[in-house]
């Protein structure tokens with residue numbers, strides 16, 4: 029069997045693991061337009077901050093490809109999938125034949141049209157190369173303007189604050205991390221970050237840029253030495269749509285991660301997932317999802333049918349030392365407790381835990397994540413203990429026995 | 438694969454397993470040195486839950502699904518011979534594994550800004566898991582099931 033994978037990040041690594049569980053001999057070729065050994069995208073901010081070395085930004089050991097029998101074609105872009113001939117065409121004209129193809133192309137930064145932006149030498153915050161470029165230009169005391177108060181924009185702010193820069197973040201939304209947190213947690217996180225010297229200007233956008241300043245819709249003007257655009261990401265779907273595959277907001281797959289095209293699979297940020305906590309389809313651009321989808325796809329590509337189920341949004345965010353863990357859907361009946369340094373919200377619907385936010389005290393949060401994923405009914409647990417904190421004690425003895433692998437009687 | 442199992446009918450909630458675990462993984466030669474030496478407070482990777490009727494200790498199941506390893510953003514968590522362990526030099530303390538573990542068995546090392554977890558004492562020189570050795574009531578066993 030001849031496997032070809034487009035992309036060399038998390039979903040690709042998951043795919044390789046899935047294939048190699050079943051097929052130890054088939055040929056695997058990885059194609060990526062990035063020239064690096066597989067590296068961890070989320071670590072780019074830690075690298076910029078100086079917390080992670082050149083050696084540790086890599087997602088897998090240096091001998092990863094060798095150990096897994098993977099050939100790489102790096103620094104080349106796939107421009108076309110020829111489904112009739114079953115091959116991938118690269119930007120240098122080379123054509124790579126496949127029996128089974130994985131499209132793990134992830135996402136790209138979204139840069140909305142903004143007046144005057146062409147005059148600015150701006151950065152995005154997605155790749156090792158993008159943070160290397162920032163690193164080479166950043167200097168102590170610089171004024172940095174970041175457009176976008178989502179996870180990526182705030183991770184950029186955290187990293188750049190170690191350079192003693194003057195940072196301003198603007199966003200159209202009325203709060204930070206709007207797609208991950210509720211209003212209260214957002215406000216708490218915002219004031220925590222403000223205490224570290226970062227300024228926010230919310231509910232506004234840029235009317236017009238000049239080379240070193242931005243005129244905002246609200247009348248303010250912000251000067252900057254460096255501009256980072258981190259408004260959001262968009263899935264790389266063109267290869268599949270151009271080949272006639274089904275694409276909506278992202279690439280559509282079935283539960284085996286197969287696209288609508290024969291022998292072509294897809295996983296990671298470029299796909300649409302089914303969010304079982306909200307019972308809806310959405311893009312879940314998070315690393316664990318990319319790995320698990322890739323793994324499922326790889327097994328199916330190698331001939332073992334299996335399904336990817338129970339995907340939910342989930343995030344572990346640390347910013348300036350404050351940690352938040354959240355998962356699931358926030359529509360339902362709320363249970364909230366708060367202290368000066370912590371915030372907890374549990375959301376119940378249909379007799380189940382559907383979502384949660386833990387801020388400050390995040391210990392053992394995964395027990396809640398497991399409850400959401402497994403769809404365990406509230407009646408089957410001790411509700412008081414559930415609300416108190418995540419603990420195995422809330423389950424019945426029978427379920428605990430099942431979970432902990434048999435308790436001797 | 439041999440794993441650690443706990444008999445909740447026998448657990449006295451004495452927390453000795455936590456002390457033995459913390460000491461074994463502290464790098465100190467014995468319990469007294471582990472807890473009396475200045476510096477980092479040793480953390481247990483096993484946790485005793487106390488209830489009205491039952492008590493039990495919980496630690497990493499080295500489970501089949503391994504959501505912690507698969508969700509690890511840095512590649513710090515890996516599996517060798519079925520044992521899940523963390524490379525502390527590569528952990529950045531993002532706590533995605535804390536978010537992912539359905540048993541609540543990832544321990545947050547606040548001081549170190551990273552995580553710790555049970556590795557069945559394969560990385561220290563204890564031989565057998567220290568929690569098992571230290572349990573006075575034989576409520577914790579290490580066996581194949």
Ligand SMILES: Cc1cc2nc3c(=O)[nH]c(=O)nc-3n(C[C@H](O)[C@H](O)[C@H](O)COP(=O)(O)OP(=O)(O)OC[C@H]3O[C@@H](n4cnc5c(N)ncnc54)[C@H](O)[C@@H]3O)c2cc1C
Nearest residue numbers: 035037038039061069070106133134135296297313314315
């Ligand atoms: C700063 C930052 C912080 C993040 N932090 C977290 C976090 O804490 N937790 C979390 O869960 N997630 C986080 N994420 C999201 C996480 O990085 C993604 O979910 C994950 O990388 C998705 O993996 P992927 O393999 O689907 O795609 P990607 O990582 O986007 O990789 C796709 C690869 O395919 C290549 N490619 C695309 N098109 C082509 C083509 N035509 N030809 C050849 N190669 C191509 C790309 O260059 C890229 O290398 C973060 C993201 C960023 C940017």
